Amino acid sequence: xxxxxxxxPIYYVNAEPHIGSSYTTIIxxxxxxxxxxxxxxxxxxxGTDEHGQKIAQAAKERGVEPQQLCDELAQKFKELWKxxxxxxxxxxRTTDEHHMKTVQxxxxxxxxxxxxxxxTYEGWxxxxxxxxxxxxxxxxxxxxxxxxxxxKREVQLIREENYFFKLSKYNEPLLKHFKENxxxxxPDFRRNExxxxxxxxxxxxxxxxxxxxxxxxxxxxxEHVIYVWVDALxxxxxxxxxxxxxxTFNKWWPADVHLxxxxxxxxxxxxxxxxxxxxxxxxxxxxxxxxxxxxxGQKISKSLGNAIDPREYVKxxxxxVVRYYLVRDxxxxxxxxxxxxxxxxxxxxxxxNDYGNLLxxxxxxxVKHFDAQIPGIGELEELxxxxxxxxEKTRQAYIELMDRxxxxxxxxxxxxxxxxLNKYFDEAKPWILAKEGNKGRLGTVLSLVTESIFKVATLVxxxxxxxxxxxxxxxxxxxxxxxxxxxGWNILKGNKVVHGEPxxxxxxxxxxxxxxxxxxNKQGDKPMEKQESVVSQAENVVSLEELIDIDYFKRVDLRVxxxxxxEKVEKSEKLVKLQIDLGELGTRQIVAGIAQFYKPEELVGRxxxxxANLKPAKLMGIESRGMLLAAKKNDKLTLLxxxxxxxxxxxxx
Numbered sequence: 001x002x003x004x005x006x007x008x009p010i011y012y013v014n015a016e017p018h019i020g021s022s023y024t025t026i027i028x029x030x031x032x033x034x035x036x037x038x039x040x041x042x043x044x045x046x047g048t049d050e051h052g053q054k055i056a057q058a059a060k061e062r063g064v065e066p067q068q069l070c071d072e073l074a075q076k077f078k079e080l081w082k083x084x085x086x087x088x089x090x091x092x093r094t095t096d097e098h099h100m101k102t103v104q105x106x107x108x109x110x111x112x113x114x115x116x117x118x119x120t121y122e123g124w125x126x127x128x129x130x131x132x133x134x135x136x137x138x139x140x141x142x143x144x145x146x147x148x149x150x151x152k153r154e155v156q157l158i159r160e161e162n163y164f165f166k167l168s169k170y171n172e173p174l175l176k177h178f179k180e181n182x183x184x185x186x187p188d189f190r191r192n193e194x195x196x197x198x199x200x201x202x203x204x205x206x207x208x209x210x211x212x213x214x215x216x217x218x219x220x221x222x223e224h225v226i227y228v229w230v231d232a233l234x235x236x237x238x239x240x241x242x243x244x245x246x247x248t249f250n251k252w253w254p255a256d257v258h259l260x261x262x263x264x265x266x267x268x269x270x271x272x273x274x275x276x277x278x279x280x281x282x283x284x285x286x287x288x289x290x291x292x293x294x295x296x297g298q299k300i301s302k303s304l305g306n307a308i309d310p311r312e313y314v315k316x317x318x319x320x321v322v323r324y325y326l327v328r329d330x331x332x333x334x335x336x337x338x339x340x341x342x343x344x345x346x347x348x349x350x351x352x353n354d355y356g357n358l359l360x361x362x363x364x365x366x367v368k369h370f371d372a373q374i375p376g377i378g379e380l381e382e383l384x385x386x387x388x389x390x391x392e393k394t395r396q397a398y399i400e401l402m403d404r405x406x407x408x409x410x411x412x413x414x415x416x417x418x419x420x421l422n423k424y425f426d427e428a429k430p431w432i433l434a435k436e437g438n439k440g441r442l443g444t445v446l447s448l449v450t451e452s453i454f455k456v457a458t459l460v461x462x463x464x465x466x467x468x469x470x471x472x473x474x475x476x477x478x479x480x481x482x483x484x485x486x487x488g489w490n491i492l493k494g495n496k497v498v499h500g501e502p503x504x505x506x507x508x509x510x511x512x513x514x515x516x517x518x519x520x521n522k523q524g525d526k527p528m529e530k531q532e533s534v535v536s537q538a539e540n541v542v543s544l545e546e547l548i549d550i551d552y553f554k555r556v557d558l559r560v561x562x563x564x565x566x567e568k569v570e571k572s573e574k575l576v577k578l579q580i581d582l583g584e585l586g587t588r589q590i591v592a593g594i595a596q597f598y599k600p601e602e603l604v605g606r607x608x609x610x611x612a613n614l615k616p617a618k619l620m621g622i623e624s625r626g627m628l629l630a631a632k633k634n635d636k637l638t639l640l641x642x643x644x645x646x647x648x649x650x651x652x653x
Contacts, residue, residue: 004035004042005252009260010049010092010235013073014058017080019338020293022310026323027290027332027407028259029086033462034402037481043252045239046081047092048074052130052228056214066214070095083311085319085465092239094231100216102238103231106279107207108219115169115278121162121206124155130228132206150263162206163224170274171202177273183286185269186405187333190262190289194269205271233272237281255284257405265289288405291335313343320464321347321504324411327463331408331585342555348506349615354418355456356503358425362449363474363499365442369434374450374475375443376493384448387424388489390417391452395486398459407463409586414459419616419623421452450475451492458485467503474498557613558629558652559585560642566600572620576600580626582612583649591624597637609640609652 008028011021025046032044050070059066074093081088092099110116124133126148133155139147145154175198178184178191185191208224209215215225236255241248260268265287273283295308313322325343328350330336366374380388394417401410425445433442454475461468461481468481476495477485485491561580564587569575574593581587590610594603611627618624629640642650 001041002039003252003256004032004040005240005255006032006035006042006044007236007255007258008046009258009264010047010094010232011077012049012052012054013070013077014054016073016309017077019295019308019310021077022080022084023293023326023330024259024261024290025081025086025088026084026326029084029088030323030327030407030462031257031259031402031405032087033465033481037458037461038399038483042089043240044088045090045092045236046086046088047090047235047239048077048094049228049232049235050074050093050095051215051225051231053127053209053212053214054130056212057127059214067095080311084314090239092235094216094235096238098244099235099238102242103216103226103234104219105243106234106237106275107226107230109279110165110275111219113278113280115166116163116207117166119162119164120159121164122159123157123206125158126151126153126155128153134203158211160210162210163208163218163221165205165207165230165275165278167202167205167271167274170277171198173277174198174202174270174273177283184283185265185287185289187289190265190269194265197266197270202270202274229267229271230275233267233275236272236284254282257286257288258284260287260289262289262291286405288333290333293330294335294337296337296339308338313340317343317347317507318466318504320467321351323463324351327407328411328415332405339555344507347504350415351504352502352506354415354422358418358422358449359453359471359474360499360502362425362446362453363497365430365434366446366450366497367499369439369442370446372497372499374447374492374495374497375439377447377451377490378440378444380444381441383424383428384444387420387448387452390420391455395455395459402462411460411463412586414456417452418456421449421456425449447490447493450497451489454492455486458482470503474500555613556611559583559610559612560646560648560650560652561588561608561610561612561626561628562648563603563606563608566603568595568600569620569622575619575622576603577622578603578628580608580610581648582610583647585612585649588625589623590626590628591619591622592628592630594628594630594637594639598639606639607642607646607648609642 006028008024011017028044028046032042035042048070050066055066055069059069062069070093078091081091094100094103107116121132124135124138124146125131126133129148129150131148131150133148137149138155139149139152141147141154146157147153148155175195178195178198182191185194205227207227207230208218209227210224212225215228216231218224218226236258237249237253240252242253243249258268258272268287269289276283310322321343325346326338329342329346330338366372377384394413397413398410401407401413428445430442430445433439433445453471454477457468457471458481465481472478472481474497475492476497477492559582561582563578564581565579567577569577569591572595574595575591576593576595576598578590578592579587580590609629611629614625614627616623616625631638631640
């Protein structure tokens with residue numbers, strides 16, 4: 001059986017868990033569930049980091065012992081993960097006796113190998129980050145104070161006798177490893193940051209403190225306490241039995257992926273691999289450093305009061321909705337913003353309209369016309385064959401993207417298929433087939449849609465386990481999510497279905513939306529909707545009296561896009577169909593009413609500005625996923641373009 005070992009960072013217990021720490025843990029859970037569904041034996045590790053100066057200070061401020069504080073907060077993390085239905089296999093604490101013994105064994109082995117020596121440290125230390133900095137790495141305030149380059153707080157000048165790790169010794173081996181394993185650190189720009197540090201040369205690292213007592217004592221020299229980051233990193237091997245249970249350890253190590261936040265990339269991508277080299281253990285296969293999560297555009301902070309509890313949103317919208325939003329709306333690997341308003345939009349559009357409603361109307365027809373029994377798929381027509389072929393391509397692309405930890409793109413591909421599935425339903429017109437009494441054809445159409453939804457539910461079960469379990473229940477499938485359901489058809493033939501409440505309920509927006517005037521289509525009094533150009537939509541601007549605030553503006557995702565191809569839409573004087581490159585967001589198709597102003601061949605290669613998060617629309621039957629921006633005055637129209645110094649996908653703010 002294939003194995004998969006995945007870890008989150010262990011969370012520091014100087015404060016309660018919030019949406020930021022939950023984000024990484026949910027990502028880890030999604031990947032762990034996905035691998036289990038694909039037949040892997042999975043070990044998913046998370047836990048808490050409980051030593052260091054910050055813990056000692058926080059305990060002192062509260063008038064309790066450090067261990068008491070750690071016990072209290074570690075329990076809160078455990079309870080939150082349980083409520084969020086996190087399926088971790090083990091929860092490690094760095095105050096666990098086995099872990100502390102492993103740290104001492106590990107450090108002793110580094111010392112035996114000649115990689116630790118005693119010296120005097122004089123330099124700058126940041127207490128909140130528990131990090132040492134060189135003089136040339138510091139930033140400075142206007143009044144001349146030395147500031148941490150990470151958290152921007154004042155650092156302390158420390159001079160004390162320490163033990164040092166010969167980190168510089170592993171500079172060249174690390175460079176070699178990075179060059180021979182280009183996917184070792186992802187995303188690419190995080191890898192490049194580490195390469196720059198290596199190319200400038202690593203310096204030896206102080207790994208003990210004598211002014212601090214809340215930590216693991218140095219072997220044979222208990223006056224020294226081991227640096228919290230050395231202590232913390234070793235959890236990845238102590239949790240799986242090192243060094244006492246080597247059979248278990250060898251089963252799981254090396255880790256397949258360490259999930260981390262970008263701010264701790266240096267510790268995981270440089271210091272941890274060097275420590276492993278020192279004791280002769282294999283390096284992890286991958287370190288994936290994701291971006292920061294902000295809330296409504298602000299960094300999560302106790303002082304700002306925005307360190308929100310994810311349970312608040314789970315209670316309001318459901319666990320599946322929160323999970324889906326976090327990985328669908330926030331590109332994994334990039335910085336992202338948590339917005340309740342955007343969460344509601346995803347719920348209403350993607351989940352209630354596109355996914356849930358399709359299930360609802362399909363099962364309703366099976367109940368009505370086939371006595372709630374799935375009739376089975378008969379002879380396929382050309383329309384059906386195209387759907388099956390589309391699914392196969394979607395399945396392969398989804399699996400490839402998930403295996404590369406590109407979760408956001410995988411979901412985007414899957415929701416494109418859901419859109420195509422809705423289109424198939426509309427084009428097959430099952431309501432007309434029912435009216436005509438064509439039960440054979442009706443049964444094939446409804447069964448094909450039902451089995452497609454079943455396969456989607458299986459694929460997306462790692463993200464939305466509860467809704468997928470509910471779909472399985474409504475289709476009378478009692479087995480666990482499994483890759484075996486992803487191939488083959490007529491799996492559900494003869495199964496009874498249950499037509500229940502809508503899978504997802506739409507939420508009415510509480511905040512007043514800015515109303516935009518509708519423009520006549522000059523063919524009657526109907527408002528212009530989907531048959532006119534995207535550019536015409538842009539003409540429906542908000543008047544100066546209808547001012548918007550910055551939060552409303554932030555909802556619009558403006559991106560640089562490169563036009564890859566362009567062609568006129570048949571039977572239209574205005575419309576041009578464009579294929580555009582949006583960088584990490586992939587390629588898309590948009591339709592724009594610019595044919596009277598630009599020839600298709602003039603457009604190819606241009607860098608334009610598009611609204612990337614506009615809900616898809618159909619223009620003369622062609623799907624448009626986005627809107628380009630143009631300036632129009634009287635009879636002249638000019639596209640908004642950018643210079644060639646910036647690439648596709650760049651965000652405009």
